[in-house]
Structure formats: C-alpha cells, structure tokens
Amino acid sequence: MIIWRQGTVLRVVEEETKVQWLEVRGEEGKEETAVHYPFLFGRCKPGDRVWLNTTAVRLGLGTGGVHFVAGLVDRPPKPEPVQGHMMKLRYTPWQVALATGEEPGSRHSNILKERRSLEGAPVLIGELHSMLPVVVTTWRGLASSDKLPRIVYVMTDGGALPAPFSRHIQTLKGIGWLTGTVTCGHAFGGDLEAVNLYSGLLLARHALKADLIFVSMGPGIVGTGTPFGFSGVEQGQAVNGVHSLQGLPVVIPRIQSVDPRRRHLGLSHHTVTNLASVALAPAVVPFPQPLPEEILGEIKTLRERCGVRHHWLDVPITVGEVEDRLLDYPKKIRSMGRGIQEDPLFYRTISASAIVAFQLWKLIDSGWTAADATAHLMSLGV
Template sequence: MIRWELGRVEEVLEEREEIQRLKVRLVESGETGTAVHYPPLLGRVEAGDEVWLNATAVRLSLGTGGNHFVGWVNRPPRSTPVRGHIMKLRYTPWQIALRTGEEQGSPHHEILRDCRSLEGAPVLIGELHSMLPVAVSTWRYLADREGAEPRIVYVMTDGGALPIALSRHVQTLTELGWLNGTVTAGHAFGGTLEAVNLYSGLLLAVHALKADLVFVSMGPGIVGTETAYGFTGVEQGQAINAVHSLGGVPVAIPRLQKADRRLRHRGLSHHTRTVLASVALAPAVVPHPEDQDLSELRRTAKAKHHWIPFRLSLEQVAERMSAYPLAVRTMGRTLEEDPLFFTTVAGAAETAWRLWRDLSDGLAPAESIARLASGNG
C-alpha cells in the first residue's frame, strides 16, 4: 500500500510557513529527488535531517509532480500550537486540530448559525485545479477594464490535494492580491478559513469573506478510472446541487479539450457528460463556445440547464491571461497546445462576471440568465 524510502535532506529549496520543498538523496539507491514537507504536521526540517519518504506515487509514475512526501523525521517531532477543536485528516497519525469558521469560538459562528442562503451570488464551478488561474486572471482583466473591485474567493474541496499550500497558483494569486481569501472544505486544510463541508464553506466565502465572485474546485490532482462514475470530478455536480440549494447561481465550466490523447476526454469530456447529465440534479448555467455542439448532452441532462453560447478568440484569451506571471498548463498542455480548454474556462468566467454585474445592478438571476442566453449580456 505504501512504499517508504529513507532519505536525507540535502537542501531546503523553498521555505514557507505551511510547506517546505526539499532536495533529498535516497539512502539506499543514492539517487536524488525532490520532496514536499508540511511543517504543521511534523515541524520544520533542515539540511542533514533523515526523513522517511512516501515514494509510492513517484514509483508508480503518478501525477505528483515527481515529488516524494515526508511522512516522518528521524528525530522527535516538534509540536505546533493547537487551534480549534475540529479534526481534519481524522483518525490518521497526522490528524490536526483546526478552528473552522463554523465552530463555537470562531468570530463567524454567529453569522453561520442561522445563515442558509448565498443570496443569489454567482459561483463558478470547475473540475480541474488548472481552471483556477485562468478564471481569476479573466476576472482581474475584466475588473481592470471596467474599473470594478470585486472580492474573489476560492473554495477548495478535498477531491484532490488536501493541503492548499501545495498549490503554487493559490500562492501566486494571493500574493498578487487577485484572491481575497480561500476556504478549505472537508479534509482540505490551510485556507484563510477552514470549513467542515462545502455547504458551510460556500456560506463562509460569501458572508464571512464577503466574496462577490466565488470559484470552487478541488486542489491539484484528480483521480479517474475510465469508468462512468469512478472519478473525483463527480464533485462538480455535487457542487452545482449545493450552490442551487443555498440560493446561489451555479455556473459550471464544461471540460472541453481538443488535444487530449484519450478519446474519452477529447471534445466534451466524459466527465462533464456524466456530471451534467446525471450527477447535477439542479439547473446550472453552462457557458460554452458557440461552435461546440452540446445538443446530445442537452437532450440527456436530467436538469434543465441554462446553455449560454459565447464567442472568444484565442487572442482575447491570451490577453486575459497576459498579466499572470506563472505558466498555466492543463494535463501538461499550454494555451497554444489546447486553446479550446482555456477558451472555455475564460468564457465561463466572463459569463459569471456578467451575472455578478447584472445582479449588482438589481436584476434577478432569472432575468440575467435570460439576457445572457439571448446574447444581450
């Protein structure tokens, strides 16, 4: 189940409060590699420390970025302050006590106690973490162009990576001031606020962090098995249901790709087909490039989604992403290599933006959606 290998820390490559990135040498083989360490779990490590590395994913050539993960340090661990009493990573040796936004003693407890509505807030829901920087870059571009100052909050689920510190995109977007806060829901941890589940995480984003625009997705990493429902991205449909039940407007990003070598993901991904046809039981706004034929999905979907065609050129997408300093890749592909994917995300983000602007001007969600569907948004 787990491949443990003993290593020695040769160098601390990156040092932050929540994460250390290390250069390590494996004792048995002598090979060098990189490792990720989370100081809140075992305390900080230094060059020369011997560490036990979970090498399982690297040995299986899985998508961890080629990193080992520190599971133990060959010295007494250093305790860190205990805050709150909600446990995440429950019933594992690394369970941690965190103060969630909902719990008694939190400054947001009173707000959340009787709060049950997102009050019409638009929530953009993605499947892949790589959609986050594209969406936020698009929002910041539109904000600068229109002279607006929306508060943008990312709600990270526990469908992928659990520590939000692993995401360089979250780090960069936060440092740029483009993200005004983060919420880590379920067993995900390390956000500006912690949440017990997605429902309360959404409420915290809107009512505690005062979000105008919310983006929801898992952290880095996604699991798939080539079966109809055996992928962690089914949570996108569950998020649609959650946003709808809380009185928000769910905007679902369809996963559209042209360059994927896997036929099941080429064009409209089978993940999106499953999510929108049967997992999402509530209607979502589904923006899509106008030249993409989604008629089959429209016929088979159980919910009466709102299909919003848009037109966005590759040059316009590149312009929206031009101020973002990191390279953005999805499944290893860039904007130039898979323009359909990036165009779909940027167009969906712009649709959510138009919804927010309409709602801010006093339009009801149904009126705004009708405007967008007619091409007058």
C-alpha cells in the same frame, strides 16, 4: 500499499509558512524533490534524515509525483500549537486539530447560525484545479480599477488535501488577486477551514465577503475510465449545493481539442456525467464559440440526455483574447501538461465561463435577480 524510504534533506528549495519544498537524497543516492508541511512535524533543515512516502513517484504519477515527508528519523517532531477542535485527516496518524469557521468560539460561527443563503450570488464551478489561474486572471482583466471584485477560492477535498501544495494559490494571493481561500472537508490549509462544501460556500460569501466565488478540487484528480469512477463527480454535486443555498451555479464544461484518451477528447465524459446524471438542479453552462461541428453534435446529444433544464449559453471568444489576458499572470499556466498553444479550446472554455459568471455578478450586483440576469444573458449572448 505505501512505499516508504529514508532520505536526507540536502537543501530547502522553497520556504513558505505552510509548506517547504525540499531537495532530498534517497537511499539509492538520487536527488529528488520532497514536500513537507511544517505544521505536522516542525520545520526541516539540511542534514535532517526523514521518512519519505515515495508511492506516487514509484507509480509514475504526474500531479502528486513527488515525495512527501512523513516523519523525522533522528529527532522528535516540533509541530505547531493546536489551533482548534475540529479534526481533519481523521483517524489517520496525521489527524490534525484545526479551527473551522463553524465551531463554537470562531468569530464566524454566529454568521453561519444566521446566514443560510448565498443570496443569488453566482458561483463558478470547475473540475480541475488548473482552471483556477485562468478564471481569476479573466476576472481581473474584466474588472474596472475602481471596482475590483473580492475573489474567493473554495477548495474541496476531491484532489490534493493541503492547499499549500498549490503554487497557483500562493501566486494569486501574493499578487493580491485572490482575497482568500476556504478549504472544505478534509482539505486543509486555507485562510478559513470548513467542515463541508455548504458551510464553506457560506463562509466565502459572508465571512470573506466574496463577490465572485470559484469552486474546484485541489491539484490532482482521480479517474478510472468508468462513468462515475472519478473524483470530479463533485462538480455535479456542487451544482446541487449551490442551488440549495440559493446561489446561481455556473459550470465550466471540460472541452479538450487534444488528449490521448478518447473519453476526454472533445466534450469530456466527465462533463456529460455531471450535467446529465449528477446535477439535480439547473446550472448556467457556457460554451465558447465557434466550436467544431463534431463538438456541437456532442453538446446537442448532451442537451437531449439531460433531465434538468440547464441554461445553455454561447459565448463568442477567440484564443487571442484569452492569450492577451493570460499575459498578466506572472507564471506559466499548464493543465495536463499542455498550455494554451497546445490546447486552445480548453482555455477558451474556461475563460468563456468566467466571463459569464462575471457578467452575472455585475447584473446581480446592480439589482437584477439571478433569474432575470440569466435570462438577459441568454437573450443577448455575452
């Protein structure tokens, strides 16, 4: 079911190439926020009457709880010219032809014909989009000024489909910390488009020349409280994909010290399911230290359940260290409505995992094999 309403554009609040944030007045007279993607219908301007998909707001959702422009009432759309031949949002009224990196005619298609391996590159795999700025800020903080890594974000279609919806992507690219983005599957709007995660990873590595790759869905996640009924199962699937492409998967566990849902308090059941049941290949799994005894017990139980021999790695890290690094990020970072002060363990876990991926990259870049680099970090800690 879709809840449709008409609205009138009052003002353009934010104007970017690929997205407009609008203030609109709905049928009830209330002023609300709406998001518009100009490549669908052309640019909106004040006074335009628009059709709004108001479903997310009516359902009281958090991420995605804004209206979306779904059409113009009084004038025909003026979309951007067709860019390619591969359809995303297929068989919907908004299906769009985009130029993917794989298709014939792309300057990257020959790369994908020849390069079938990530060549041992570490790939950091998160579950939530809000992990992105913590990861990139940590990597920038660890880098020396004479060797800044090329960081590429590979966005899957497990959450929001349009990359322009993410203000974090916009910020990170604006300050030059993010080299590029690849949008996979039905996700769209990245610097490069990919048909699926596998070719998306190869494009990140070989077309965008990534040193460090971070993979996660866009903003938003679907969850139902059942063991496998959440879109974040793709984290475990990404482990399999990275491994099959001869890369080194590094998983960010989801650990929270604050959450009203018991299934996410401590070690999230999402992480347990991904590592024990979805991932069929070994991954490096960092944990921040120190941890409460209860969470250490949960990790012990998880390790006993896993049929795959993951590489469990302890990383000493304090909340102060993470806070200091995050000061460099120009905007406030919040996840599930909480910042680092409300849930320091969540942010420590992300940063610890980013540190491990960075150290693996440095070792592999200097000539170590992925296996030797992993064994070395496990013997020393980070």
